[in-house]
Amino acid sequence: MKTYRPLAPVPPIAGRILDAQLHLLDRQVLDNDGVPVTTVDDVELSAPEEETVIAPGTPAPIITALLTGPVLGTRIFGGRPPSSRLVRIPWKDVADVGVVVRLGVSGENLESGWVERWIRDKIIARIPGGRHDPR
């Protein structure tokens, strides 16, 4: 069996570290009232789609948005939805990343909540007692 030499640790960094698979992808997203909105189905980076040669000294890409919706299907089965069909939650709306991702805005206005709103308004709220508080 091949042995591996011990590797040097990554040089110390000022900010918090997030490993996307371990700390971000597939986490539950809550809005500012703690209501579940969606999950982090994928993440969009500020780097071009096509093959890019990176000149030395180029600033590193940043996370521009969390993605949800159809991108889950393509992440599971392969392929990629066109950029126009991506449902985005801008990174600037994210307030905290822990075992859940918390947003600093209300889920009511997010694009990613339209299915929930449609089912609520067209079906569930029309059944008697649909707005009844169980507590």
Added chain:
Amino acid sequence: MEVPIWWGNAPSAHRRSLLVLSVAFLAFLTGCTGQSGGTWHVLSTAVGDSASAIAAARLALGLDSAGKLTTAATSTALDDALRELQASRDTVLRLTPSTPEDRAVRQETLTVLDTCAAGLTTARDAVFSGNGSPSLADGDRALKSGADSLSQLKTKVDSK
């Protein structure tokens, strides 16, 4: 080395051979059971299931006459027994016997099962009739004769 939970990332050639193997295994197993499904095996199962159904019906009827069971529960138990008997009869009907001996025993089984069904109907009528005709005793007698013919038949079929 493959850990079973990583199905999402197993190399596809590996996965395909695994699939072929498991299909072959399943085919092998189905083959094993296919051989035992002969006429006598089906008859033995059908007679055994019917005997169980009749025994349950007799127990229910006995409890009913002892005042331990409500009419609703007794009649449900009798209905369930009748349904099980019918299911057994259907499997026997589906048999296509090849030898005269097979044909004869299939016919005999059907006759016995019909007697049993008649017995169950009598018992059911007894539970519902208010005037004692047929009486619960009549019902039990009919069921008992059904059970006896079933047990004779069972011995005959199993000896084969």
Added chain:
Amino acid sequence: MKRVLGVALGILTAIGGFVDIGDLVTNAVVGSRFGLSLVWVVGVGVLGICLFANMSGRVAAASGRATFEVIRERLGPRAGLVNLSGSFLINLMTVTAEIGGIALALQLASSVHYLMWIPVAAVAVWLVIWRVKFSIMENVTGLLGLTLIVFAVALFLLKPDWGALAGQALAAAVPAEETASSYWYYAIALFGAAMTPYEVFFFSSGAVEEGWSIKDLIQSRIDVLVGFPLGGLLSVAIAGCAAVVLLPAGIAVTSLSQIILPVAEGAGKVGLAFVLVGLVAATFGAALETTLSSGYTLAQFFGWSWGKFRRPAQAARFHLAMIICLLIGMAVLATGVDPVLITEYSVVFSAIALPLTYLPILIVANDPQYMGEHVNGRPVNVLGMVYLVIILVASLAAIPLMIVTGAGS
């Protein structure tokens, strides 16, 4: 005092909530065919469900995350979806079986054909989910389910030969008229009935519904560690009744009406009344739990808003999913397929799917990122790994045994 009452209530509901249509049917079938020779499996299953429910409850309390959120996060979307499909379909099968069970129990009480009762049962289940508070729902069905203790009472009243029963239970041999493969097939079925995955979805989601924190953990641990074993004793009593009355009479259980005959023989019409109430309560309670579980699994995987503690309008997709599941269950039952048969398959498929939910929970219960200081201790992990092996073996052996035995016939 309030705390003691809470614990007592928790234990009682855990006992009453333990038995569902799967336990009822499988234990009666096994008792009527194998006597008490498979009773050890109930012990193995009960210890397993204690371990598993305790772990998932602890994950829910420590991290606020329910089972399927964790499964998706740890396994990723692809393996998570495979997991979801398996667990969800089996859960749907169990919903169908439980609704069928309610209808069959009502038929026993009324002699109105069970197909007539199915819409009534489904609508009642939906209404309770739609309107009734979570804790009331859980406590009422759990307490009414306690009337199934009549199985134990009936067993005593039947005055069986206790020595012979103990002999069957301790010797654990395959009866002469049964094959070894059907013995092991039913061993897996009993194991699956005791460790149905929905109990764990429900337990962990319920912990979130009721807003548990770490300090509620002790109570949950007592509820589980006392309630489930006592529930397991109910299962044994059901098997015992069948072994004493039905086995000698040559009756192999195929319907719910046969399961209650020993109780009637031992305890008469009063016993019959108790057992009918218990049957309806146990299947109704389990129908609520499984229906909610189907909503929980979907909502947690896709990140929808869920929970009975929210207004239905605040968890729209969750409620719609449950309505659809109930409609599917009704449609399946309307074809006239025997609910008892569905039950027998559902417990075996539960055993097959068990590793899918067990493994991620075992992994997360060891992850300090979620659990902080409440990670598994070493004894729990040793037991956890032993059970992982048992669960894997049962899962892998189930399908070959199902084919060889023709599903145990």
Added chain:
Amino acid sequence: MILGDLLGTPVHDSDGIRLGRVADARFTLDGDPQQLMAGARLLGLVVSPHSWSSFLGYERTGLTQPWPLASLLRWRHRGSFVVMWDDIAVIGEESVRLRDGFTAYSPALDEAGQQ
């Protein structure tokens, strides 16, 4: 670009020798403090030579329980390493190419799952 496309992409060194696949992307939160949370900047990629199914991350945390699962999964990710953004020459759909003389760092995180 989408992170999901980057994960699983083969990684080659400047001579075209295959080193493994992208198992994860490491970010650091040290960006624009004007927002609710600091911006997340790509720090580097975790490369795994044997399997990129790294979602459990045993090779990066100090977790050893439940034995033997943890050890088994750690073994599957033996030899994985981190390359920093500055050492990446080309990012494409088919391949990520590293610069000549790149440094492979240990992928380890500290016990709380953080570095």
